[in-house]
Amino acid sequence: MIRENLAELAAFATVAEERSFTRAASRLGISQSALSHSIRGLEKRLGVQLLARTTRSVSATAAGADLLRELAPALERIRGAVAETMQQRERPAGRIRLIIPRTATEMVILPKLAAFARAYPEIVLEVTSSNDPVDLVEGEYDAGVQLGEFIQRDMIAVRVTKEMRLAVVGSPAYFESNPVPKRPQDLKDHACIGFRFSKSLYRWEFEKGRKALTVSPQGPVSFDDPDLVIQAVLDGVGIGTAMEETLKGLIAKGRLVQVLRDWCPPFPGYFLYYPSRRNQPAALASLIATLRLTD
Incomplete structure (x- = not known):
């Protein structure tokens, strides 16, 4: 029920803050009739009137004011969390969870780590050492490094070493x-x-x-x-x-x-791999650009 009512609760808070259905509808980018319908539905489900309406003004009822006092800080925290999450798309920051064989860590990560940390001080790499191929999604990893032959075909793979032997x-x-x-x-x-x-x-x-x-x-x-x-x-x-x-x-x-x-002939070396290119966080994009083999 909470999940279903979240949009309606946010709409109620906006109307109460604006003290106007017209201004609230404009701020929310919806029609005034749709907004009125949403508020009526919320009041019906809660069984109390939240807003007092006249032809000239709108104000919160006592029940509405009590709800708004608890609701406003929660909605502000949600807005802040959403904004922070959206910034990850533009700003290289946050935590990247990697799973990498120890040998690959020594060859691929450590030689570039100091420069990467200086260039992107807001990124934290959380490196787990494992020789075994893993399911990144199931293991909740953002990316991994592995020999090409052990990477699933549905992964995006970027070469990070030259041929090896x-x-x-x-x-x-x-x-x-x-x-x-x-x-x-x-x-x-x-x-x-x-x-x-x-x-x-x-x-x-x-x-x-x-x-x-x-x-x-x-x-x-x-x-x-x-x-x-x-x-x-x-x-x-x-x-x-x-x-x-x-x-x-x-x-x-x-x-x-x-x-x-x-x-012992040479073979393709290590690749950085990850699940998808869509909506890639800036932090992961920065790491890929840093580790990608360019020559």
Whole structure:
């Protein structure tokens, strides 16, 4: 009932404030007859007269004045909330809820975060780390970052990284006592550190020319955090995988040995994705413009 009466209550408040059906109708952008009909309907449902009417004037009754004292502040709060919401379309401000794999946060968000915060001080990013693809609407997220192959087709996707490559690595100490694999098939003789993705063990995919094959890693441990996979590799536990871009420093310093690179072709990298272009808040539009890959 409250929802149905909200427009009528607002109309009543306007008439009471203007003390005129003519001026109130003009302010509300409706006809005087429609306004009179609305007020009569409200009074009938409430069972009390809210406005006293003569041919010369309109004023609130005692019941109407009591209602207006409670109603006016509530309507003002509603108007303020609506105005604030509408400003989000024009002014980059408010909270943006993001769901992003930790690796993508390090590659995509952190390098641009300081500049973004300076440019848009009224935007607050609420970042949740998760490797698993999620339903943005169900999870109440504004946007997400994920590899293109895991993004639903009904999402709008914007590329935020260049092509990427999976790196298969081991530590020098590990390869002192184990042969370097030359082909993916050789991995069956190695301790492979698994990475759990979307509640299942990620299978390592390889491709060379027209040959393609998949290897299920078999080893002493698996993690759902790629940083822990690489830490175990550095400790000599076995062979693991991660995005090549994140390992370049460790490889260059000789702390990791990259193998099977010719079997790991590049693939499209991370994309920022979101449900719709319609009525996009200015804050989200600003984030998209900041993270979008431009070269």
